[in-house]
Amino acid sequence: MTAETRYASSPAEVLSWNTAQTRKELLIEQLFIQDEIKLVYSHYDRFVTGGIFPVTRALALTPPDQFKAAYFLERRELGIINVGGPGMVKVDGETFEIGFKEALYIGKGRKELLFSSKDAAAPAKFYLNSTPAHHEYPNRLVTRKDAEIVTLGAMETANHRTINKLLVSTVLPTCQLQMGMTELKPGSVWNTMPAHTHDRRMEVYFYFEVPQGQSVCHFWGQPQETRHIWMQNEQAVISPPWSIHSGAGTSNYTFIWGMAGENLDYGDMDVCAIPDLK
Numbered sequence: 001m002t003a004e005t006r007y008a009s010s011p012a013e014v015l016s017w018n019t020a021q022t023r024k025e026l027l028i029e030q031l032f033i034q035d036e037i038k039l040v041y042s043h044y045d046r047f048v049t050g051g052i053f054p055v056t057r058a059l060a061l062t063p064p065d066q067f068k069a070a071y072f073l074e075r076r077e078l079g080i081i082n083v084g085g086p087g088m089v090k091v092d093g094e095t096f097e098i099g100f101k102e103a104l105y106i107g108k109g110r111k112e113l114l115f116s117s118k119d120a121a122a123p124a125k126f127y128l129n130s131t132p133a134h135h136e137y138p139n140r141l142v143t144r145k146d147a148e149i150v151t152l153g154a155m156e157t158a159n160h161r162t163i164n165k166l167l168v169s170t171v172l173p174t175c176q177l178q179m180g181m182t183e184l185k186p187g188s189v190w191n192t193m194p195a196h197t198h199d200r201r202m203e204v205y206f207y208f209e210v211p212q213g214q215s216v217c218h219f220w221g222q223p224q225e226t227r228h229i230w231m232q233n234e235q236a237v238i239s240p241p242w243s244i245h246s247g248a249g250t251s252n253y254t255f256i257w258g259m260a261g262e263n264l265d266y267g268d269m270d271v272c273a274i275p276d277l278k
């Protein structure tokens with residue numbers, strides 16, 4: 001297992017960042033390494049982003065040094081979305097089968113977490129987000145049929161997309177984690193436009209289904225002082241609570257969003273008028 005630490009930064013500090021430093025601080029370039037677990041521990045809301053890619057053997061999720069915990073979920077909760085072939089997660093002896101684009105919530109206090117693929121020729125890719133937790137909520141598999149689904153935008157403004165709210169308070173109880181998946185319609189390229197901030201919560205975006213040879217330009221920064229990061233398929237980016245998080249692809253694509261912070265109100269964002277962005 002590798003577990004990197006990323007620090008929090010202020011709007012004033014990031015004004016001096018060049019491209020390399022921006023990428024070092026915010027971009028998570030590789031999450032899926034065969035038969036390995038990769039974690040990134042952010043000081044924003046103690047949010048962990050990770051990738052588990054079991055191909056030839058099952059992988060056990062154990063706590064990184066940063067937690068100083070006896071087991072991963074001692075004081076945390078966990079959300080997983082499978083972006084690969086069919087897989088299994090064994091939680092204290094109970095096995096959950098997770099298909100492509102299905103989510104699993106695992107509550108605080110569970111000790112054994114074992115990840116495997118059904119077929120090494122089509123391995124599962126478990127994308128995970130984890131946040132500190134104070135209460136034990138039930139484990140639950142969440143598929144598209146359980147999700148709260150909203151379609152936003154329009155073809156004419158190139159932002160027509162479906163937001164699948166998977167691990168959110170209207171679907172199941174969590175302490176502070178919220179996760180979902182947004183799918184852009186063919187011909188649409190803009191996500192989260194109009195852009196927004198939510199100073200109460202940080203957010204991480206994980207882009208996937210970006211076709212070969214295409215990329216996503218992710219926008220971040222304060223609305224009056226924006227920056228960009230070019231991102232490739234299966235990369236993630238940390239969005240500070242004070243930052244917009246929006247992207248334009250050279251094609252359509254899908255992304256997973258995960259948040260943690262002050263509250264569980266998905267809709268409380270502060271929307272930025274498009275002509276005001278700088």
Ligand SMILES: O=C(O)C(=O)C[C@H](O)C(=O)CO
Nearest residue numbers: 161163182191192193257269
């Ligand atoms: O396309 C969108 O718009 C989103 O998916 C927005 C995210 O869900 C988000 O930023 C929630 O705060």
Ligand SMILES: [Zn+2]
Nearest residue numbers: 198203245269
């Ligand atoms: Zn947001």
